[in-house]
Amino acid sequence: RSLELLQEALVECRRCDRLVAWREEVARVKRRAYRDETYWGRPIPGFGDPDATLILMGLAPAAHGGNRTGRMFTGDRSGDFLYAALHRAGVASQPTSVRRGDGLTLTGAFIVAPCRCAPPENKPTPAELAACRPWLEAELALLDRAHTYLALGKTGYDAVLTLAKKHGDVSGAPAFAHGARGEIPDPRGGGGRAWLFGSYHVSQQNTQTGRLTAAMFDEVLGAALERARR
Ligand code: DU
Ligand code: SF4
Numbered sequence: 084r085s086l087e088l089l090q091e092a093l094v095e096c097r098r099c100d101r102l103v104a105w106r107e108e109v110a111r112v113k114r115r116a117y118r119d120e121t122y123w124g125r126p127i128p129g130f131g132d133p134d135a136t137l138i139l140m141g142l143a144p145a146a147h148g149g150n151r152t153g154r155m156f157t158g159d160r161s162g163d164f165l166y167a168a169l170h171r172a173g174v175a176s177q178p179t180s181v182r183r184g185d186g187l188t189l190t191g192a193f194i195v196a197p198c199r200c201a202p203p204e205n206k207p208t209p210a211e212l213a214a215c216r217p218w219l220e221a222e223l224a225l226l227d228r229a230h231t232y233l234a235l236g237k238t239g240y241d242a243v244l245t246l247a248k249k250h251g252d253v254s255g256a257p258a259f260a261h262g263a264r265g266e267i268p269d270p271r272g273g274g275g276r277a278w279l280f281g282s283y284h285v286s287q288q289n290t291q292t293g294r295l296t297a298a299m300f301d302e303v304l305g306a307a308l309e310r311a312r313r
Contacts, residue, residue: 086225090128093199093218099211102200109146109201123153126200129222130155131193137174137311138223138232139165140239142284143198143207150201154183155194160287165235168285168300172308191311193226195219197242205286212242220246223271230269230277231311233304234259236284243279246270257281261295262303280307 251268
């Protein structure tokens with residue numbers, strides 16, 4: 084299938100020197116708790132239901148999460164929070180995402196990110212985000228039913244708007260905030276409209292400090308799902 088072919092090409096990408104060096108360095112040094120594991124150490128493809136109407140837009144893989152396991156939000160605290168919420172909402176088949184091959188599936192949602200390689204300090208540069216954008220566009224182009232976006236954090240929110248702007252006027256879109264929502268030109272093109280919802284990122288920094296609670300996330304996820312299921 085074409086999505087699989089695209090993802091096979093993506094995982095070979097070496098376009099960003101700094102990120103290739105970092106993802107491989109982290110995979111070599113490892114974290115003590117994972118020293119017996121073979122880290123993925125490569126770009127991370129999107130994960131979920133190819134027939135999804137809801138797209139979750141993250142930021143970038145975590146050094147010892149996705150960069151270790153090879154799957155979006157898998158094997159770290161951000162993922163524990165996110166998949167538990169997706170399971171409560173009936174989207175994820177399991178409340179935890181431990182490793183590839185653990186049987187987890189999503190229904191109605193697909194998770195992507197504007198940067199596919201683990202960046203130092205979780206912060207890709209604008210040039211790295213621009214370099215990775217064609218992968219995002221190509222993956223979204225293959226998700227035929229996608230029309231609603233839930234951005235996890237401002238970087239993801241801006242990534243959706245950057246794509247939407249290629250296809251129309253985004254000046255009416257709300258500024259990023261937790262719970263922000265509005266109609267935008269379809270980021271996949273085609274002249275239609277899409278919906279964009281904003282959430283604070285599910286990072287441990289936000290969830291452990293109470294800046295983002297499970298109740299806050301359930302509310303915005305529920306609203307996005309309601310829109311996505313129409
Ligand atoms: O090979 P496949 O059945 O298309 O699944 C690839 C991958 O995507 C697998 O890890 C499950 C996941 N997935 C999903 O989460 N939801 C779906 O509806 C279909 C596949
Ligand atoms: Fe390639 Fe994207 Fe990784 Fe850069 S961040 S090396 S463009 S996959």
